[in-house]
Amino acid sequence: MLDFTYNISTKILFGKNTIQHLADEIEPYGKEILLVYGGGSIKKTGVYASIISALRSNALVFHELPGVQPNPRISSVRKGIDLCKTYDIECIVGVGGGSVIDTAKTIAAGVYHNGDPWDLFLLGDSAIKKALPIGTVLTLAATGSEMNGNAVISNEQTEQKLAIHHDVLRPRFSILDPTLTFTVPQDQTAAGVVDIFSHVLEQYFSPTREAFVQNRIAESLLLTCIYFGPIALQEPTNYEARAQLMWTSSLALNGLLGYGRITDWATHGIEHAVSAAYDVTHGVGLAILTPHWMEYVFDSETLDTFVEYARNVWKVKGADKAVVAKKGIEETQRFFGSLGMPRTLREVGVKKEKLEEIAEKTVMYRDVGKFRTLGKDDVFRILQRSF
């Protein structure tokens, strides 16, 4: 186990009607609130109305940044920063999934940055010193952004999708009411499950072999996705399925799995380049790329990790390690397929002639991956196989 510092500071209010505590949780951070949300589904579901009434009855003043899109844009962040400066915002509340929360985080840091907020993505995480306090109301189980200090933002001009990470970006509190995900459509539910699954894999496939308890916990979360993913698709109002997936989304990327080891993140790197160019749903891109990444990095050196994965997660039997390992990869692809995920990049509108440029953009600042380090040619080959 490598050395680490554990600091998961986000308070989680989990359960039915936890939204009733929103105003109390905001209170310590100030009275002037920026409410960040997406395309208006929270207005249809009534979440917006309950939030507004809670804020009003507690004499909190709020301003709004609606319209945050999936694969959220730096242009939304810029608008948010302007609002924060104009109205002396003291606390930002993101109501939605990862896109909304990531936008809220980047606004929170951008307020204290002299210059354009996109700089933060190019300067590196040490450029972040301070951020406004953030709270979230989660409406989609997927990114884990509700419990970590990560944000991923797209730049529509440069066709880039980049990430920042900092402890000051960790939400002070997150409200996780599984019933708020009852109305998430089937395809988004499925993409969310793949996203959770992929977050676990990116940490499980690690060059640090000495991570026993971390690996067993990782397998626990994968088993939860495998068990409850299909149930949530079949029965969207099954509370237990929604609750288990929601909590698993937070545990998958709050730090727990990554402490004490090096983590990979190659597939996320490639997917971010794909979805920066084509606005593909993140989980869909991951579902297509992951099995091909697995096949590409599978060799005699990585064999044992694949065998461990196949046996413990997919319960593959047999003594021939290579056969067992390959079966694990097949099972992964089969699982994503069973959730209704496409299998190829062409199905989601990616053009073959764009693959090389996507590969270039993936490694624009550095090679990707730690389990196996991938350069441009490696990424290009994975993209071709995924096409």
Place this chain on the structure above:
Amino acid sequence: MLDFTYNISTKILFGKNTIQHLADEIEPYGKEILLVYGGGSIKKTGVYASIISALRSNALVFHELPGVQPNPRISSVRKGIDLCKTYDIECIVGVGGGSVIDTAKTIAAGVYHNGDPWDLFLLGDSAIKKALPIGTVLTLAATGSEMNGNAVISNEQTEQKLAIHHDVLRPRFSILDPTLTFTVPQDQTAAGVVDIFSHVLEQYFSPTREAFVQNRIAESLLLTCIYFGPIALQEPTNYEARAQLMWTSSLALNGLLGYGRITDWATHGIEHAVSAAYDVTHGVGLAILTPHWMEYVFDSETLDTFVEYARNVWKVKGADKAVVAKKGIEETQRFFGSLGMPRTLREVGVKKEKLEEIAEKTVMYRDVGKFRTLGKDDVFRILQRSF
């Protein structure tokens, strides 16, 4: 999954030489420190010297409460409170295992209580409003006290051992350097493993059946104890074994496993009554009692939990559920035995004529257990079987 609020606020500095950060971590909380420790082993190992030099070179003023015993006494707590009041202590640092840390916590809360600190154990947790900040340097993987808000203290006059729980008692930081446990003797290492194992079982054996991800994570921690416990006994300086056990001790009782479900704690209740009367090592008492508790509460209603446990933890095969379940109980007892734990209360000096009084004390304030609620007669029968 039941509703819950997640708030694990302790910062963990995990790894070799993390003790070098001690003074920096104390700094935000004040300059006047109370150092709490045990029987002097930290002086032999050199931990004491490095702490003292770190405190001195950072101009921190410290006072000392040495001599905290296993099954720590309320009399030590009283001494500590006097020192805190005399010297206007601002931060308490516990250097040791659970006994030392629990003493530090109780002092921290007792400083703000008008009256004798034992009152806190009788009045209930709501009597605790405030506590001095606490930091810890862990030297034994066992109780998990380094990452939670629990403290267990014995009253030598009344022969009681009772617990308090409060978020204000959570250490602000804990320094977990696995090399500090290299010198822990075999019997204490083994008792620590049993304690960790038992903490997981007390949450796994839950009346809340809908706790899928929690149960899988619980099994992960049990598998880690089973794998690394024997290694730590054989090779006391095996870093990975010590590291995995240390981190597992914290994860086993920091809240993670218990969130979203009701937990049991009957075996702990009984053991506390035993060790209040006989000063038995906590892990030893748990090793003796746990299999008998299991056999006692095993019936057609609890069968499925036992089957899940046997199959997932002990890899027991077979279709006959009752046979599978019983094999899981046997494996538990065999594992504790393989660690060198005694099997009977008589081996550790408990007298048969005392069993009824121990049973009475166990349920003095309330019946114990939630998986199965146990009254005095139940506890008496479990004690007799364990005798």
